Amino acid sequence: MSQALTFRYEIDGDDFTRAGEASSSMKNKLKQLGLDSDVIRKVAIAMYEGEINMVIHADGGKITVTVSDTEITMVLSDTGPGIPDVEKAMQEGYSTARAEVRSLGFGAGMGLPNMKKYTDEMQIDTTVGRGTTITMKVYI
């Protein structure tokens, strides 16, 4: 593959039941491309956590995934409330998830730490009241 491939997803903000579909679809595409299963697992975990966060905390957003010969880049952007204290949000166990969301098994405060752990690069650009863009890279 010499030319990079790009995949785009729109994430619906109020459909909990469909959350995760973009990540599932991406995972299947990476399988078809014949990528290493360890790389696929990392991308699937990081993208799923980001996708769920968009649904739970930011009323949806957009995900763009680019696959090149050397790396997979995921850009997740939303126009949600932003993250006031990124350092705090990155700590394991920190969560502002609502009770109804917790009752579905979310809210462990492990999403962002997982995204960091399973990717080779991660950058969070966020402005309170305007939104959040998270860029993650997994090396191939």
Next chain:
Amino acid sequence: MRLKTILKLPGFRALVKGDPDREISRIFCCDLLSIAMSKAPADGVWVTVMGNRNTLAVASLTDTACIVLAEGMSLDDGTLEKAGSEGIAVLSTDLPVFDAALKIYQAGAP
């Protein structure tokens, strides 16, 4: 151990059979999805009380072979259908999480 050994266990109802010949790797218990997302082993049996569509999404992304819903939990028909199409087995039991996992372990899971 293959999946079919678990499918036949007394006290467990197979809601979706998956691939009975699939080789099982490990048993894993957890109800928080972000933790399961990072720790659930590929080809594993995941015991949880969390029965909703997101459980299936996590199982699918982690290549879990079988979801075991403890405490009599279940999944809605649409989700069960989706599990079937993704080849993920789903079992339900009235046992608590630990007892369910122990029964599977004693049946010979690695």
